[in-house]
Amino acid sequence: MTEEKILGQNSQTRKILPFISLSKSAIWSDAAVPQNPLPGLYIDGNRPKAPNDIPLTHPDSFLTTFHMHCLMTYLRSLAPLDKYTRPLTTFEQVINHKTLPQHGISTLYGVLQNLSPSTPSYVVKWETDLHQTFTEEEWTQMFTFATQCFTATRAQETAYKLLSRWYRAPSTIATYSAATDASCWRCGAQRADLLHVWWSCPVLQPFWTLVHDAISKISDSPPSYTPAAMLLHHTPFSLDTYRNSLDIRLLNAAKAVVPRHWKSPIAPTFREWLDELQHIRDIEDLLHQSSSTTAKHMRHWFYWSKPACSPLTIQ
Ligand SMILES: [Zn+2]
Secondary structure, three states: OOHHHHHOOOHHHHHHOHHHHHOHHHHEOOOOOOOOOOHHHOEEOOEEOOHHHOOEOOOOOHHHHHHHHHHHHHHHHHOOHHHOOOOOOHHHHHHHOOOOOOOHHHHHHHHHHHHOOOOOHHHHHHHHHHOOOOOHHHHHHHHHHHHOOOOOHHHHHHHHHHHOOOOOOHHHHHHHOOOOOOOOOOOOOOOOOHHHHHHHOOOOHHHHHHHHHHHHHHOOOOOOOOHHHHHHOOOOOOHHHHHOOHHHHHHHHHHHHHHHHOOOOOOOOHHHHHHHHHHHHHHHHHHHHOOOOHHHHHHHOHHHHOHHHOHHHHO
16 A cells, blocks of 8 residues: 555655654555545544544554554644544535536535625624614515616626625725725715715715606605615615505616716716616617517607606606
8 A cells, every 4th residue: 555545645744754654554554545535534524533542553563653653643733633623514525526416507506505694794884884774585685686687688787796795895995905095076075985976975975866856746755865765775665665655667777878088077967867768778679679568668668758758857
């Protein structure tokens, strides 16, 4: 038996403990040692097994004791002994299988999903920023609005990026580098965080006010003028009611134009918002044109299409 079989295929192990190979027959009983000995063969929990508990040819010899001491010293230098015999993780069990698992991709996807905490980190950060807590149902609903309720994928992507705090505010970037300016690129406010650059910045506030005024003129139940409602789609309405409303389209269009002026002192204009809305409507027109959902689509945009509510009238 070679030392690789005893200590594994690690070349560094072979380099550090060459002397083990000199008298391996004195340590291991070739007949008793399995082909691929696992650490549990010579480690019990967080300590080495006694030589008499290991299948050794001469367990009581000085040389055996010396080699075992060298081996344990080396293993301890790599990791605590109890780490060698810990239960395998699900991923390791999958990898350890000799054959490919059934539904392998689904299995690995499940493993990856379980690695993620059930509550995303951005949930706590938003609640801290907004000084407001939301129930699990409310978060589930906001997550659904930001990921699954919109056909215009570019605007949908912006909504999701904002919810998941993908955008990096000046105050966040400054934590990576002390030389970075942490002030707002629009108003110069110090320590500008995500809520500031997306909502409370005085240069951006007139844009949100215009958007909210426009929505209020054509919506029976406009969203409240809060960052939770305007940025995260926090609404008292049910999932179906809100996803079919005009509000979600108007708000997603507004959010889609804000990053176009990222790191620019200029806020988006009302006209840019209207153009984005028209773009979203064009996409929905195409999608519904040849389907049986045209009537539903027309209902989504009904109030926006009425002459009294036309963009020019609102403006
Ligand atoms: Zn600002």
